Amino acid sequence: MTRWQTVQALSTVQALSTVQALSIVLFLTVTAQTVEAKPKYIGVAKCANCHKANYLAWKTSSHAKTFNVLKPGKRKKAKLRAELDPEKDYTTDKKCVKCHVTGYRKKGGFKDIESTPQMAGVGCESCHGPGSKYAVLHDKKMYGFEKREATELGQLYGADDEAVCLQCHLHKDSPFHEKLDKKYKWDWKEKLKVRKAYHPKPKGKSQFSF
Ligand code: HEC
Ligand code: HEC
Ligand code: HEC
Numbered sequence: 116m117t118r119w120q121t122v123q124a125l126s127t128v129q130a131l132s133t134v135q136a137l138s139i140v141l142f143l144t145v146t147a148q149t150v151e152a153k154p155k156y157i158g159v160a161k162c163a164n165c166h167k168a169n170y171l172a173w174k175t176s177s178h179a180k181t182f183n184v185l186k187p188g189k190r191k192k193a194k195l196r197a198e199l200d201p202e203k204d205y206t207t208d209k210k211c212v213k214c215h216v217t218g219y220r221k222k223g224g225f226k227d228i229e230s231t232p233q234m235a236g237v238g239c240e241s242c243h244g245p246g247s248k249y250a251v252l253h254d255k256k257m258y259g260f261e262k263r264e265a266t267e268l269g270q271l272y273g274a275d276d277e278a279v280c281l282q283c284h285l286h287k288d289s290p291f292h293e294k295l296d297k298k299y300k301w302d303w304k305e306k307l308k309v310r311k312a313y314h315p316k317p318k319g320k321s322q323f324s325f
């Protein structure tokens with residue numbers, strides 16, 4: 116909504132009570148934001164409010180902790196094989212950081228470890244998409260939403276669409292690939308089965324819990 120529209124809205128509602136006026140302006144602002152803005156990254160803590168079990172499992176996974184492998188002295192052998200310097204600090208190296216954090220240089224995403232420490236590591240939104248909009252849908256509709264509605268708001272489904280994982284895996288910029296060692300071979304369906312790399316499948320019908 117432009118400033119002019121806001122001014123107009125304000126003058127139209129001047130005749131109404133303060134409470135009515137405020138709620139109308141609020142409604143217009145919220146509507147304008149929902150229609151215009153692209154989804155932003157909101158961080159794992161927001162998702163954890165509702166998806167506690169997934170959050171606790173994810174926290175111990177290699178994706179969650181993978182910012183640390185960029186630090187000097189970590190994974191020395193692997194780095195040497197890839198002709199990387201095991202004593203170098205890669206945590207500020209643009210060529211590395213993008214795949215070891217969440218939403219690198221995107222709205223709400225990782226900037227640097229000082230200002231956005233909560234976005235270090237591969238978080239929920241790396242695989243599920245930036246959450247500012249679909250998290251609202253999850254909240255509003257609870258069990259009653261369709262996949263289609265969620266994807267329209269930016270949610271991604273890595274088990275339907277390999278491209279979600281290929282943002283980082285099998286990517287030409289990754290120093291670790293099959294030619295270096297067979298253990299780095301990418302097989303989407305097989306990798307999806309490694310649930311300890313992100314979080315287990317829910318036992319019952321739903322993982323949802325407060
Ligand atoms: C206010 C609570 C709430 C918040 C916040 C929330 N969710 Fe959800 N989410 C739900 C509920 C309820 C469901 C539907 C029940 C279920 O299947 O677990 C759901 C379902 C899901 C699903 C399954 C979708 C499907 O189509 O089956 C994924 C994936 C998910 N949420 C990820 C996230 C991520 C990632 C975040 C943070 C960006 C997030 N949620 C934030 C409540 C929430
Ligand atoms: C395009 C995305 C991408 C970029 C860029 C990237 N990585 Fe990674 N990195 C990955 C993926 C994916 C893996 C997991 C590979 C696997 O296990 O199959 C990984 C794994 C690693 C590992 C663990 C290897 C092991 O066997 O323990 C280290 C260490 C690492 N990366 C460091 C770096 C460094 C240093 C840079 C910059 C020079 C970098 N990465 C750039 C995606 C990337
Ligand atoms: C490495 C990728 C990855 C990360 C990181 C990740 N997930 Fe998932 N998640 C998946 C995949 C794959 C599925 C299966 C459904 C799909 O998205 O296609 C899934 C499914 C889900 C579901 C549906 C129920 C289930 O477990 O099958 C929920 C809820 C969920 N994730 C929440 C989260 C939350 C919350 C986080 C962060 C704390 C998170 N995920 C981190 C890949 C990931």
Ligand code: HEC
Nearest residue numbers: 177181184214215237241273279280282283306307309312
């Ligand atoms: C934002 C980048 C990114 C995305 C997106 C991503 N990964 Fe990863 N993945 C990594 C990195 C980096 C590692 C290396 C973790 C480490 O060893 O520190 C990794 C490691 C793994 C591993 C090995 C973990 C282990 O403990 O053996 C599996 C399996 C995996 N990813 C599966 C997936 C799947 C499946 C998807 C898509 C649903 C996916 N990843 C999406 C970056 C990513």
